Amino acid sequence: MSIQLDEHGLVPAIAQDINTKEVLMLGYVNPSAISRTLQSGEVWFYSRSREDLWHKGEESGNHMRLKNAYIDCDGDTLLFQVEPEGPACHTGEQTCFFAPLPNEVQYETKEWGAGLLDELFAVIQDRKRALPEGSYTTSLFQAGLSKVAQKVIEEAGESALAAVQREKPQLAEEIADLFYHVLVMLAASDTSPSEVWQVLRERQK
Numbered sequence: 106m107s108i109q110l111d112e113h114g115l116v117p118a119i120a121q122d123i124n125t126k127e128v129l130m131l132g133y134v135n136p137s138a139i140s141r142t143l144q145s146g147e148v149w150f151y152s153r154s155r156e157d158l159w160h161k162g163e164e165s166g167n168h169m170r171l172k173n174a175y176i177d178c179d180g181d182t183l184l185f186q187v188e189p190e191g192p193a194c195h196t197g198e199q200t201c202f203f204a205p206l207p208n209e210v211q212y213e214t215k216e217w218g219a220g221l222l223d224e225l226f227a228v229i230q231d232r233k234r235a236l237p238e239g240s241y242t243t244s245l246f247q248a249g250l251s252k253v254a255q256k257v258i259e260e261a262g263e264s265a266l267a268a269v270q271r272e273k274p275q276l277a278e279e280i281a282d283l284f285y286h287v288l289v290m291l292a293a294s295d296t297s298p299s300e301v302w303q304v305l306r307e308r309q310k
């Protein structure tokens with residue numbers, strides 16, 4: 106059975122105490138985290154906030170030793186049965202699931218990763234169809250593909266320069282500009298980001 110990764114290349118993984126059967130926590134893993142978990146015998150996750158691999162217990166020392174790993178019937182959730190070497194939660198609680206769900210629930214939304222690029226591309230496509238006056242995106246489409254490509258080259262150069270000069274805040278801004286102009290170039294070329302994502306997926310194999 107294949108593991109079904111989400112649009113961010115991740116799959117949720119539940120950690121369960123193999124002895125007590127208590128659910129300790131839920132994290133996300135990507136293929137690299139899964140590989141390290143299986144090879145090392147200790148659980149690794151992918152930190153969405155740090156956008157990097159995370160060895161469970163790397164700071165607290167509360168590692169989780171993997172005993173069994175299962176995939177659910179839909180292939181979109183993993184279960185790690187573990188022997189914990191201490192509390193699972195960063196608060197010091199044995200499990201991350203210690204707070205009861207209130208009757209009135211509040212919600213927060215966090216936008217990140219390729220999903221945000223897809224949303225931005227949808228806006229760009231709408232600008233391409235409507236060509237609203239006063240829109241910078243409209244001016245790019247009206248200038249033609251060569252002008253858009255030139256802007257991509259300019260933004261790539263500015264991004265590289267910011268990286269070399271170690272100007273971290275400016276680098277984030279330049280990369281954002283580069284991403285935007287690349288998306289405009291894709292739209293002007295009648296190409297979608299999903300085609301790019303597919304190429305990247307194939308290169309992971």
